[in-house]
Amino acid sequence: MTLRLVHKLKRSCTRFASSSISHTDERAKFTGSKKTNFTHELKYLNPLEQPAFPTFRVLDNHGNIKTDDAPKLSDEELVKIYRSMALLSKMDKILLQSQRQGRVSFYMTCSGEEAAVVGSAAALQDVDTVFTQYREVGVFLWRGFTLQDVMHQCFSTHKDNTKGRQMPIHYSAKKLNIQCVSSTLATQVPNAVGYAYSNKIKGIKAVTVTYFGEGAASEGDVHAAMNMAAVLRCPTIFICRNNGYAISTSTEDQYAGDGIVVRGYGYGMRSLRVDGNDLFAVHKAVSDARKVALENSCPVLIELMTYRVGHHSTSDDSTAYRSIDEVNYWNKEDSPVGRLGLYLMKRKLWDAEKENSYAKECRKEIMAAFNVAESALKPSPYLVFDDVYDSHSTQIAEQKEHLEEHLKIYGEHYNLKDYDV
Ligand SMILES: Cc1ncc(C[n+]2csc(CCOP(=O)(O)OP(=O)(O)O)c2C)c(N)n1
Ligand SMILES: [Mg+2]
Structure with a gap:
């Protein structure tokens, strides 16, 4: 028998075998889902029966590292990050008080979310373009926006780089590769994806990063952006700060699913849920996401679980819709600054004396910048x-x-x- 004949016989045997298999064993061939298979069981995928998506954490509430897989941050880096988080927290307190005294017209703090913003900023590179919501001034400060820049913007002086044409907290820092804050919720999210797509076409090795709240995630823009990013494989890191509230709307009234992380999976992107009050976990997640996004040219979604300790803004009184006990828990038992501080003290990298002198130093610097801006001319x-x-x-x-x-x-x-x- 020739070789050609053997092949012919083999092919017809295979054809026979496949035509004789029962209907139920057929492979699905739908264009809409290439990986699906048939099942004979009518079964809903009921999220209520599924375990919740786990939360990645490295540091416990008492300042102890709980895994061998902690990010490799040097002592100097850790102290620098801690100082930046503490400065941010002190600046927030002073600007909040100054609004109460009628000196600035409006302010928003990021109290309770310092690790989420500073930790993520520290894991990025300067080439990565950032698109913030409005509670991420810590990212600006980390990249080199000065206290003076912050104050000029909040006081709308002639030195403000947006020429006093925006409400306080709408920072903008083109030279630091951070886009203008826009408080029209979620508009920054598709922008970040489009920018990443453009970078990809131009062969620029950088990710774009977009921050948004769990409330903003209900905007159509976020869904369109996630789908576009996943389909076009845009290297965007979506960072959702899930701080429990969208002004007075709690998460129970915001969504019925398991938070935001599961939506990333739905759109076909790698997704992570992280303890957003754990500086180590945030840093590790974001630096890993950056690597994954660049190596695979794909988006990544990170949901940072945290808590908005302050009021939504100076126009809000959160005692009307949440208990003081709830706020106290996060402020005292699970504070991102406190947790990192405890760790540093255990490692003898920080102590009470340093804490006191740094608090004084911060106050002096913040007030110096504040006074300059308060007496500066307004723009024409x-x-x-x-x-x-x-x-x-x-x-x-x-x-x-x-x-x-x-x-x-x-x-x-x-x-x-x-x-x-
Ligand atoms: C398109 C749009 N709708 C409504 C608002 C009013 N608004 C401002 S902030 C906010 C809540 C946003 O909550 P979230 O995204 O969770 O961010 P957080 O304030 O908690 O950081 C709302 C509804 C807005 N600014 N833009
Ligand atoms: Mg929120």
């Missing part, structure tokens, strides 16, 4: 017409003339001496 009102169009349209030129006329007549009512006109 005429700047309101600039930067949208390359040159002024007829309508804008007319409006500017009207303002000039108006200020000529009523200027005395505007304290124009306080403005950089």
Whole structure:
């Protein structure tokens, strides 16, 4: 028998064998799911019967490392991160008080979320473009935004790099590769994906990172962005700060599923849930996600479980919708700054004396920047017409003339001496 004949016989035997298998053993061939198989059991995948997605953690509430797999951070790096978290927390307290005194018009703290923001920022590289929500000033500070920059923005002075045209906390730092804060929820998320896609096409080896709250995750933009990122394989790290509340809306009223992490799986991306109050876990998760996203050109979703210890903003009074005991638990028993501080003290890298002198140093620096900004001139009102169009349209030129006329007549009512006109 020739070799060709042997092959022919083998092929027809295989054909016979496959046509004789029972219907139920057929392989599914649906284009909509390449990996699915048939089952004879009618069974819902009921999330209520599934265990919750686990939370990755390294450091316990008492400052002890619980795994051999902790990130390799040097003592200097750890102290630098701790100092940055502590500075952020002290700056928040001072700016919050100053709003209560009527000195700045508005403020939002990130109390309780210091490890989530500083830990993630420390795990990124400067080439990674960041798209924040509004509670991530710690990322700006980590990258080199100064206390003075923060104060000029919050006081809307002529030194503010957005020319005083935004409410306090809407920072912007192009030179630090951080996009402007926009409080229109979730608009930053598709932007981050588009930017990552553009980087990918250009062959730029960087990830984009977008922060958003669990409340913002209910916006359609987040779903569209996740799907687009997964399908187009965009190296974006989605960092959801799940802090338990969206203003007064608790997570029970926000979603019925197991948080945000499970949505990433649904969209076909690698997804992690992490203890967001654990600096080590946050750092490890984000640096690993960065590697995975670049090596595989794919998005990663990280849900950082944390708690918003402060009010939503200075316009909110959270005692109306949550108990003081709940807040106290997170503030005292599971504080990210406290947990890292305990660890550093156990390792003798920090002590009570350093804590006291650093607190004084921070206060001095914060108040120095605060005072400069408080007495600085406000930006010229005429700047309101600039930067949208390359040159002024007829309508804008007319409006500017009207303002000039108006200020000529009523200027005395505007304290124009306080403005950089
Ligand atoms: C599109 C849009 N809808 C509503 C608001 C009003 N708003 C501002 S912050 C906020 C809650 C957001 O909560 P979350 O995303 O969990 O972030 P967190 O404040 O907890 O950090 C809402 C509803 C908004 N700014 N933009
Ligand atoms: Mg929230």
